[in-house]
Amino acid sequence: SDSSADDDAAPGHQLPAAACPPATKARKSPGAGVDGADDEVLQQQAKKARVSVRVKCDTPTVRSRIQWRKYGQKISKGNPCPRAYYRCTVAPSCPVRKQVQRCADDMSILITTYEGTHSHPLPPAAAAMASTTSAAASMLLAGSSSSSSHGHHLPFPSAGLLGPTTISTIASCPTVTLDLTAPHSLMQQQYQSPYAAGYESKALPAAWSSGYLAPYAGGLPYYGKSSLPAMGQHFGLGMATTRAEQLYGAAHSSSYLQRTSSVGVVH
């Protein structure tokens, strides 16, 4: 599994957005794309690949001041809740952006959409979560090249662990949606701890709001069984650990990563 991780699953390598300029510059001066039509298509898909995370969150705001800086807010049509725009502040040139918006249908659901790839190393905790979202993006990009279906459910274990995970290629902007708003039966059975009972989060795990598509994730030893439980230590936030346990649990997160590796989709 280690070799496969090094070979083909480093998010930053699979997703060339790591080498892309910030979104604004990319928009003004898109890539030349002289390597052929197929490469150009893949690059365009990678640039626009997004991971959207839906989580129950009853608090007005999410504790995510670790490395995100808000740069704008807009009220979207059809949704009374404003959409907030954040960008990564770890590195000035980091192109990663995040959009946070509450669901118009259910105000307790928070929809966070990550776009881009970190151009700098991430803390282990953030890298761990980044690997998961990156894996989802990898699935998206891999599947989009061979299928034209819209909005199909993943046949991967992630669908079981992360909830109803869907891939959407609508509007020529491929997006992976990790729906964490509905507890999975497996988790309900296995997690009887006080944490599991409170699946509806009061705050998102720091890592969820800290990392997406980390190019350095593949080089960090977070794939072992001790990776996720260490999140709280690295982040210095108690809730990081508790939320990680709520959403995954050490055993399941490890199992998930290993199983996804076994199907050759991600490491």
Added chain:
DNA sequence: CGAGTTTGACCTGCGC
């Protein structure tokens, strides 16, 4: 005083 947030203006893509 520096870092982060707010908010109105501006830019850009897209549909008609």
Added chain:
DNA sequence: GCGCAGGTCAAACTCG
């Protein structure tokens, strides 16, 4: 070409 909506910028403001 025009208007709308989403996304970004940047000056003003807030906070520790």
